[in-house]
Amino acid sequence: MLINLKTIPNLIIEDLLLEYPFLDSFFSNNNIVYQGNEGKSLADYFDDLGQEHREDMAIDPDLFYQQLVEFVKQMISFLGKDNEIVESITILPGNDKSGIAEGFTKLEIKKGQIISIVGPTGSGKSRLLGDIEWVAQADTPTNRRILINNDKPDPKWRFSTSDKLVAQLSQNMNFVMDLSVYQFVELHAESRLVENREEVIANIIKKANDLAGEKFSPHTPITSLSGGQSRALMIADTAILSKSPIILIDEIENAGIDRKRALNLLLSENKIVLMATHDPILALMADKRIVIKNGGISKVIETTIEERQILSTLEELDKKILSYRRKLRSGERLLEEESIH
Amino acid sequence: MNLITVSGPPSSGKTSVILKTIESLKKRGLSVAVAKFDCLYTDDDVLYKNAGVPVKKGLSGALCPDHYFVSNVEEVTQWGYKSGVDVLISESAGLCNRCSPYIKGIKAICVIDNLSGINTPKKIGPMLKSADIVVITKGDIVSQAEREVFASRVNSVNPKATIMHINGLTGQGSFELSTLIYDEKDNIDTLKGKELRFPMPSALCSYCLGETRIGESYQMGNIRKINLED
Numbered sequence: 001m002l003i004n005l006k007t008i009p010n011l012i013i014e015d016l017l018l019e020y021p022f023l024d025s026f027f028s029n030n031n032i033v034y035q036g037n038e039g040k041s042l043a044d045y046f047d048d049l050g051q052e053h054r055e056d057m058a059i060d061p062d063l064f065y066q067q068l069v070e071f072v073k074q075m076i077s078f079l080g081k082d083n084e085i086v087e088s089i090t091i092l093p094g095n096d097k098s099g100i101a102e103g104f105t106k107l108e109i110k111k112g113q114i115i116s117i118v119g120p121t122g123s124g125k126s127r128l129l130g131d132i133e134w135v136a137q138a139d140t141p142t143n144r145r146i147l148i149n150n151d152k153p154d155p156k157w158r159f160s161t162s163d164k165l166v167a168q169l170s171q172n173m174n175f176v177m178d179l180s181v182y183q184f185v186e187l188h189a190e191s192r193l194v195e196n197r198e199e200v201i202a203n204i205i206k207k208a209n210d211l212a213g214e215k216f217s218p219h220t221p222i223t224s225l226s227g228g229q230s231r232a233l234m235i236a237d238t239a240i241l242s243k244s245p246i247i248l249i250d251e252i253e254n255a256g257i258d259r260k261r262a263l264n265l266l267l268s269e270n271k272i273v274l275m276a277t278h279d280p281i282l283a284l285m286a287d288k289r290i291v292i293k294n295g296g297i298s299k300v301i302e303t304t305i306e307e308r309q310i311l312s313t314l315e316e317l318d319k320k321i322l323s324y325r326r327k328l329r330s331g332e333r334l335l336e337e338e339s340i341h
Numbered sequence: 342m343n344l345i346t347v348s349g350p351p352s353s354g355k356t357s358v359i360l361k362t363i364e365s366l367k368k369r370g371l372s373v374a375v376a377k378f379d380c381l382y383t384d385d386d387v388l389y390k391n392a393g394v395p396v397k398k399g400l401s402g403a404l405c406p407d408h409y410f411v412s413n414v415e416e417v418t419q420w421g422y423k424s425g426v427d428v429l430i431s432e433s434a435g436l437c438n439r440c441s442p443y444i445k446g447i448k449a450i451c452v453i454d455n456l457s458g459i460n461t462p463k464k465i466g467p468m469l470k471s472a473d474i475v476v477i478t479k480g481d482i483v484s485q486a487e488r489e490v491f492a493s494r495v496n497s498v499n500p501k502a503t504i505m506h507i508n509g510l511t512g513q514g515s516f517e518l519s520t521l522i523y524d525e526k527d528n529i530d531t532l533k534g535k536e537l538r539f540p541m542p543s544a545l546c547s548y549c550l551g552e553t554r555i556g557e558s559y560q561m562g563n564i565r566k567i568n569l570e571d
C-alpha cells in the first residue's frame with residue numbers, strides 16, 4: 001500500500017486499518033469515528049460528514065492527511081526496530097561558567113555502566129544531564145559535545161517522541177492518573193506498541209514488588225501507593241518499557257527502595273545510567289563519578305577498592321537504619337547489640 | 342523582527358516557559374518584547390516587567406478572546422516593530438479549545454502540561470493540532486511513564502510538530518527551545534494580508550449581543566440544540 005499525500009484521500013479506511021492496526025488509536029485520538037464507514041475512502045468519509053459537521057469538529061481534511069502520512073512514516077520506522085543500538089556515549093569538554101576549559105579530554109560511557117555526578121547545588125549537575133538529553137553540539141551554555149557510538153549523532157535523537165535517547169526518573173514521584181497499577185502499566189505498554197503485553201506487565205509488577213519493601217497488587221490504585229512503592233513501580237516500568245538507552249536520575253530521593261537492586265535492574269536491561277546525587281551510597285555505587293565545579297567537569301574519579309569497602313560499611317549502616325525503622329513502626333523496642341537481618 | 346505566537350490552556354506554563362526562554366535569547370544578545378492577551382484578568386504583565394521585558398497587555402473583557410486577538414495582532418506587531426526588538430512573543434490563553442489564533446507563516450507554539458490528563462490532547466483542537474512546536478510542561482511532577490504516554494498522545498494528534506519537554510520552574514529545556522524559535526532571516530514588519538491557519542467558529546446568537554434571559558423565545562440567530570434522545 002502506497003501512502004502519500006496523493007494516494008491517501010482515496011484509500012479505503014478498512015484497508016488502512018488492516019495494513020496499519022495502530023491507526024485505530026490514531027483515528028480515535030483525532031476524534032475520527034470511522035465505525036460504520038469502514039468501506040469508504042477517507043475523502044468520501046469527510047465528504048459525507050458535511051462541511052458544517054467538519055467545522056464543528058474542527059476537522060481539516062488536508063491537515064489530517066498530512067498528519068496521517070507523517071504518523072505512518074514515524075510508526076513504520078519505530079516498528080522497524082533495526083534502529084541504531086547505542087553502545088556508548090562520549091562527552092567532549094566545553095567550558096565552565098567562567099569560560100575556562102574543562103579539566104578532562106574525553107569521557108566515554110559504555111552500555112551497562114553507572115556514572116554518578118556530584119557537586120554543590122547550582123554547580124551544573126542538571127545542566128550536564130540536560131546536555132546529554134539534548135545531545136549538545138557546542139550549542140548549550142557549556143559548549144560541550146556529545147557523541148553517540150563515537151560518532152556525530154543523528155539529529156532524530158533530539159526530536160523523536162518514540163525514540164528518545166533519554167528517560168528521566170523525576171525527583172517528584174507522584175502519579176496523577178486515577179488508574180490501578182495494572183491499567184497504568186497497560187496504558188504505557190500500549191503507547192509503546194508492546195506485543196506480549198500481559199507477560200511484560202506481569203514482569204514489571206513483579207520486579208517492582210521485588211524493589212519495594214511492602215508488596216502491592218495489580219489492582220492497587222496507583223495514587224494510593226506509598227512513596228517507596230511508587231518509586232519501585234516507576235523504576236521497574238522505566239527499565240522494562242522505556243526504549244531509551246540512557247536513564248538519567250536527577251537527585252531522586254531513595255528512601256524505601258532497595259537501591260542496589262534498582263540499579264541492577266536498570267543495568268540488566270543494558271542501560272547507561274547517570275545520576276546526579278548527594279547520597280554517598282549512590283555516589284559510590286557508580287563505576288566512576290564526575291565532579292562538577294562552577295559549571296564545569298573538574299574531575300572524573302574512578303571508584304577505588306577502598307571506597308568500595310567504605311560503600312559496604314555504608315550499606316550495612318543503611319540496612320541497620322531500615323531495620324530500626326521497621327521495628328519502630330511496628331511498635332517494638334530497639335536493642336543495642338541486636339544482629340541485623 | 343521575529344514574531345512568535347504562544348498559546349495554551351490557562352495555567353499550562355506559558356509565562357514560565359516564555360520567561361525562561363527570554364533569558365536564553367537575551368544571553369545571545371537578542372532583545373525581546375511580549376504582548377499578553379487574556380480575557381478578564383492577568384498579572385503576567387507584572388511578571389514580564391519585573392524581568393525587564395517590555396510588555397503590552399490586552400483584555401478582551403466581554404468579547405471572544407480569540408476574535409479579540411486577531412483584531413489586535415497587527416497593531417501589536419506594529420508596536421513591537423517600532424520598538425525595534427529582535428523578537429516579539431505573543432502569549433494568549435486558549436479559552437475555548439476550539440480556536441487557534443495561529444497565523445500562516447508565523448511560528449506557533451502550543452504549551453500544555455502533563456497534569457491536564459491524558460485525554461487532553463484529544464480535546465484541544467487546532468490550537469494543538471496546527472502548532473509547529475508543542476511544549477509539554479510540569480514533567481517534574483509526573484512519572485516517566487505518564488510523560489511518555491502523554492507525549493505519544495500529543496504526537497498522534499500532531500505528528501508533524503516538534504515536541505519538547507520543558508520544566509517551567511527550573512527552565513530545563515528552555516535553552517533548547519530558544520535555539521528553535523529565532524531565525525535571522527525572518528523579518529516580519531506587518532501581518533496585513535496574512536491568514537489564520539484555521540477558521541474560527543462562526544457564531545452570532547442573541548447571547549453574543551447581550552441577551553441574559555433564558556428560554557426559547559429569547560433565542561435568535563445561530564442557535565443549536567442539544568440532542569437528548571437515546
Ligand SMILES: Nc1nc2c(ncn2[C@@H]2O[C@H](COP(=O)(O)OP(=O)(O)OP(=O)(O)O)[C@@H](O)[C@H]2O)c(=O)[nH]1
Pocket residue numbers: 349350351352353354355356357358385434478479480481482507508509510
Ligand atoms: N511543577 C511545575 N510547575 C510549573 C511548571 N511550569 C509552570 N509551573 C507553575 O504553573 C503555574 C502556572 O504557570 P504560568 O506560567 O503562570 O502559566 P500560564 O500558562 O502563563 O498561565 P495563564 O497565562 O494565566 O494562562 C505557576 O505556578 C508555575 O510556577 C513546571 O514545569 N513544573
Ligand SMILES: Nc1ncnc2c1ncn2[C@@H]1O[C@H](COP(=O)(O)OP(=O)(O)O)[C@@H](O)[C@H]1O
Pocket residue numbers: 095096097098119120121122123124125126127128141142294295296
Ligand atoms: N558551563 C556552564 N556555563 C554557563 N552556565 C552554566 C554552566 N553549567 C551550568 N550552568 C547554569 O548554572 C545554573 C545551575 O546549574 P544546575 O545544572 O541547575 O545546577 P545543579 O543541578 O548542580 O544544582 C543553570 O542555570 C545552568 O544552566
Ligand SMILES: [Mg+2]
Pocket residue numbers: 125126250
Ligand atoms: Mg539540579
Ligand SMILES: [Mg+2]
Pocket residue numbers: 355356357385432
Ligand atoms: Mg501566563
